[in-house]
Amino acid sequence: MPILSILQYPDSRLRLKAAPVENIDEKIQKLITNMLETMWDANGIGLAATQVDVQQRIIVMDLQGDRINPRVFINAELAILDKTPSSFDEGCLSIPEVVETVERPSKVLISAMDGEGKWFEEEAEGLLAVCIQHEIDHLDGKLFVDYLSSVRRQRIRKQLKKNRT
């Protein structure tokens, strides 16, 4: 299975907005398989298509990381059920080695299609709520560092630049 390359911050392609998937054909199925392999290979718990330079609204997730119950969310939308902020220390495969505390609404309702194109709804709290919000942000061109102060973000950019050379 081909491992896809993951775009690294501050790549401008991480800022593109993804379009809804029109139909779940063989090409999309293959992309989902490759996204799962790429996520597992990188030891991530989630991956949005934007991160592999595909501007389509596809998210894969494996919160347990055991490769037994991978999840797929296509054209996912959120409604906030409880806006009380919850803090979580977030990381991102597109921003390696950076972990920062982010506050997000604590409870959301997910509406999405699964890998077979079947619509479902699911209430999410805890890690699932954090992760789905993080991934949908990717599809909208948003990154978790956008929630930090500009001073902090600047420091992260400098650090990443140093690590790369």
Ligand code: GNR
């Ligand atoms: O692997 C990941 N871990 C993680 C930890 C806390 C909050 C969010 C995440 S998602 C991240 C994978 C990733 O970058 N998905 O876009």
Ligand code: NI
């Ligand atoms: Ni991410």
